Amino acid sequence: MNNHHQTKAFKRYTVTSALPYANGPIHIGHLAGVYVPSDIYVRYLRMKKEDVVFICGSDEHGVPITIKARQENITPQQVVDKYHQINGDAFNKLGISFDIYHRTTAPLHHETASQIFKTIYDKGIFEENDSEQYFDEKENQFLADRYITGTCPHCSYEKAYGDQCENCGTSLNPQDLIEPKSVLSGNKPVLKKTKHWYLPLNKYEDVLSKWILDGHKSDWKTNVYGQCKSWLDHGLQPRAVTRDLEWGVKVPVEDSEGKVLYVWFDAPIGYISATREWAKENGKDWEPYWKSDDTKLVHFIGKDNIVFHCIIFPVILMAEGSYILPENVPANEFLNLEGDKISTSRNWAVWLHEYLEEFPGKQDVLRYALCATAPETKDNDFTWKDFQSRNNSELLAIFGNFVNRTLVLTHKYYEGKVPSLGEITEQDKAVIEQIKAFPGIIANSLDKYRFREAVGEMMNLARLGNKYLTDEEPWKVIKTNPERVKTVLNISLQICANLSLVCAPFIPFTAEKMSKMLNIKELLWDDAGRLDLLKENDLINQPELLFEKIEDETIQKQIDKLQNTKQQNIINAKADPLKPEISFDDFQKMDIRTAIVLKAEKVAKTKKLLKLEVDTGVDIRTVVSGIAEYFNPEDVIGKKVLILANLQPRLIKDIESHGMILMAERRDGSLYFVSAGDDVEKGCKIS
RNA sequence: GGCAGGGUAGCUCAGUGGUAGAGCACACGCUUCAUAAGCGUGCCGCCGUGGGUUCAAUCCCCACCCCUGCUACCA
Numbered sequence: 001m002n003n004h005h006q007t008k009a010f011k012r013y014t015v016t017s018a019l020p021y022a023n024g025p026i027h028i029g030h031l032a033g034v035y036v037p038s039d040i041y042v043r044y045l046r047m048k049k050e051d052v053v054f055i056c057g058s059d060e061h062g063v064p065i066t067i068k069a070r071q072e073n074i075t076p077q078q079v080v081d082k083y084h085q086i087n088g089d090a091f092n093k094l095g096i097s098f099d100i101y102h103r104t105t106a107p108l109h110h111e112t113a114s115q116i117f118k119t120i121y122d123k124g125i126f127e128e129n130d131s132e133q134y135f136d137e138k139e140n141q142f143l144a145d146r147y148i149t150g151t152c153p154h155c156s157y158e159k160a161y162g163d164q165c166e167n168c169g170t171s172l173n174p175q176d177l178i179e180p181k182s183v184l185s186g187n188k189p190v191l192k193k194t195k196h197w198y199l200p201l202n203k204y205e206d207v208l209s210k211w212i213l214d215g216h217k218s219d220w221k222t223n224v225y226g227q228c229k230s231w232l233d234h235g236l237q238p239r240a241v242t243r244d245l246e247w248g249v250k251v252p253v254e255d256s257e258g259k260v261l262y263v264w265f266d267a268p269i270g271y272i273s274a275t276r277e278w279a280k281e282n283g284k285d286w287e288p289y290w291k292s293d294d295t296k297l298v299h300f301i302g303k304d305n306i307v308f309h310c311i312i313f314p315v316i317l318m319a320e321g322s323y324i325l326p327e328n329v330p331a332n333e334f335l336n337l338e339g340d341k342i343s344t345s346r347n348w349a350v351w352l353h354e355y356l357e358e359f360p361g362k363q364d365v366l367r368y369a370l371c372a373t374a375p376e377t378k379d380n381d382f383t384w385k386d387f388q389s390r391n392n393s394e395l396l397a398i399f400g401n402f403v404n405r406t407l408v409l410t411h412k413y414y415e416g417k418v419p420s421l422g423e424i425t426e427q428d429k430a431v432i433e434q435i436k437a438f439p440g441i442i443a444n445s446l447d448k449y450r451f452r453e454a455v456g457e458m459m460n461l462a463r464l465g466n467k468y469l470t471d472e473e474p475w476k477v478i479k480t481n482p483e484r485v486k487t488v489l490n491i492s493l494q495i496c497a498n499l500s501l502v503c504a505p506f507i508p509f510t511a512e513k514m515s516k517m518l519n520i521k522e523l524l525w526d527d528a529g530r531l532d533l534l535k536e537n538d539l540i541n542q543p544e545l546l547f548e549k550i551e552d553e554t555i556q557k558q559i560d561k562l563q564n565t566k567q568q569n570i571i572n573a574k575a576d577p578l579k580p581e582i583s584f585d586d587f588q589k590m591d592i593r594t595a596i597v598l599k600a601e602k603v604a605k606t607k608k609l610l611k612l613e614v615d616t617g618v619d620i621r622t623v624v625s626g627i628a629e630y631f632n633p634e635d636v637i638g639k640k641v642l643i644l645a646n647l648q649p650r651l652i653k654d655i656e657s658h659g660m661i662l663m664a665e666r667r668d669g670s671l672y673f674v675s676a677g678d679d680v681e682k683g684c685k686i687s
Numbered sequence: 688g689g690c691a692g693g694g695u696a697g698c699u700c701a702g703u704g705g706u707a708g709a710g711c712a713c714a715c716g717c718u719u720c721a722u723a724a725g726c727g728u729g730c731c732g733c734c735g736u737g738g739g740u741u742c743a744a745u746c747c748c749c750a751c752c753c754c755u756g757c758u759a760c761c762a
Contacts, residue, residue, distance in 0.1 A: 405721035475720040626761020660762045
């Protein structure tokens with residue numbers, strides 16, 4: 001209904017896939033959410049002869065990469081080189097058909113990001129804040145706003161953050177805080193002069209509201225629209241676009257030593273620099289793809305990225321002034337794996353580069369399985385059993401088998417030559433009508449970014465073929481009415497040919513095999529639905545099987561592998577590096593003793609906090625502890641615990657906490673009590 | 688805790704103000720051209736819970752519960 005093809009004609013498409021962060025490999029969650037859908041969309045557009053550029057690349061800046069480099073004792077550049085290579089290669093092998101897979105460490109990207117920053121800077125749009133900023137001398141680094149806490153100057157709330165006071169809602173600057181404290185070291189940070197630039201998102205609230213809330217109410221996905229509405233209703237804050245860091249795009253103005261663009265600012269610009277690089281390599285002009293009103297810009301992303309692509313990046317583009325805004329941002333939800341959240345750190349994932357090695361030649365199986373189970377409207381679960389079923393029951397039994405039986409019959413009866421289309425029966429007519437209708441049905445789903453639906457309809461065309469064959473029984477009719485069989489097989493072959501067309505966006509490797517078998521040359525979407533894709537006497541090659549059965553053992557091996565990595569994780573759990581050495585005196589300063597929990601209740605309006613009353617032997621005191629996610633209040637009453645008793649009292653959510661309960665953290669983040677045993681008495685000192 | 692999205696058959700998902708649908712799985716039947724594949728039929732559901740609006744609610748309103756994301760919170 002809200003089909004933009006009807007209301008607005010686009011001359012070209014710029015399609016982007018979220019830039020994967022170059023500190024790890026690609027897994028099935030990334031694929032199902034972003035790369036498979038976007039590739040399907042782009043392949044479909046290309047088949048319609050649309051002018052389209054498909055953009056992706058590695059996002060290579062930001063603090064996490066510097067941390068990873070430090071951990072592995074290599075340079076940040078070495079980190080990103082490694083994953084840029086692995087991921088680019090893996091995408092390519094899966095048939096994700098980016099026109100370019102670029103990277104944000106490329107000089108052209110630095111140039112582009114600088115230019116855009118400079119343009120906005122020259123227009124005086126940034127709010128410049130060159131006052132002093134807090135610096136943690138112990139950690140030797142500037143502190144991000146939310147790594148500083150202190151007392152709110154408006155409401156005297158003692159636990160206000162550097163950017164905002166939770167209590168009264170006022171937005172703050174870190175230096176407004178009374179008695180600031182570094183969250184990193186706990187020390188008092190010192191003020192050090194530094195300059196930063198802010199993008200005044202707040203000044204764009206009206207334009208954004210008009211654009212999104214009024215303009216895209218009906219064509220954006222509900223999750224995307226809802227999230228944007230939430231942000232806009234809350235009101236936007238100016239956001240710093242620079243940071244005191246070495247790794248990144250240098251801030252291109254004077255007096256900005258040691259500063260780079262904040263990674264969220266430079267990353268989406270990576271789409272633009274990638275387009276420029278592609279244009280350069282292919283002798284094209286990049287600008288129409290980003291600056292012309294008749295270009296349709298579409299961002300494929302995961303749901304965690306909505307605010308950057310719907311609010312922040314559009315503001316950057318508007319501020320720059322010469323760019324178009326995205327027409328749609330089809331964000332997907334998340335994919336789980338065998339019931340658990342995919343986790344890179346816990347190694348709970350199916351990695352693309354590993355899949356490609358372990359399932360050679362089965363790219364389409366993964367593409368199909370992930371598309372069919374893509375988390376379009378809500379989180380979804382990938383299981384190996386489902387993967388097996390998608391292959392065996394659908395790709396093989398329905399799709400592959402139909403093609404095979406048709407081609408086998410053609411060879412058996414006609415030596416591989418396409419038989420003539422004779423008289424058409426009523427049943428034929430009905431089938432023909434459906435063949436004609438399918439491309440439109442599939443296209444309609446694709447236009448609305450409903451890829452699951454689209455791939456289902458593709459499979460329905462194969463179902464139609466199977467039903468047609470079963471109904472017409474050519475293997476029987478051949479004995480009584482051979483003339484009729486020619487028509488039946490002609491139509492069946494046309495279905496095969498049509499399948500090879502409409503399946504191409506989803507399972508391109510299979511489409512390729514089919515067009516070779518059928519000797520079909522040019523594949524265009526507009527040809528789909530035709531009944532003369534194969535002409536009488538055209539020669540069909542010997543059929544080869546399109547899919548092979550995936551056995552239980554193969555699946556079990558994968559499930560075992562997951563279980564093993566889970567076990568491995570526990571065994572190999574890398575201990576955190578030792579903290580710097582301390583003196584015996586330092587240790588002696590700590591008063592750790594046993595205590596008993598007397599009362600426990602959840603702190604209102606928090607997820608993690610329990611307010612505990614504990615008996616330390618010397619007193620009964622209140623301690624606030626962040627354990628509510630793993631323990632119910634009633635379960636901790638009576639617990640014998642260890643407490644750090646002489647810790648400076650601290651106000652947490654308006655409750656003064658006296659001391660800290662000692663907990664041990666498992667690798668998955670869950671907690672358990674550190675205890676001296678159940679027979680311990682309260683008030684014993686630990687030394 | 689705030690905000691957003693979701694909670695529909697064993698599994699993955701559609702859907703509508705008028706006593707619920709598809710695919711897979713399962714059962715039975717038909718078929719044998721085909722990779723033990725195909726086709727047909729059937730089974731399975733207090734449409735998260737409790738209220739309300741309505742002649743009528745799974746779909747509208749309110750409250751609550753659960754899952755996910757963003758955000759706050761872990762001395």
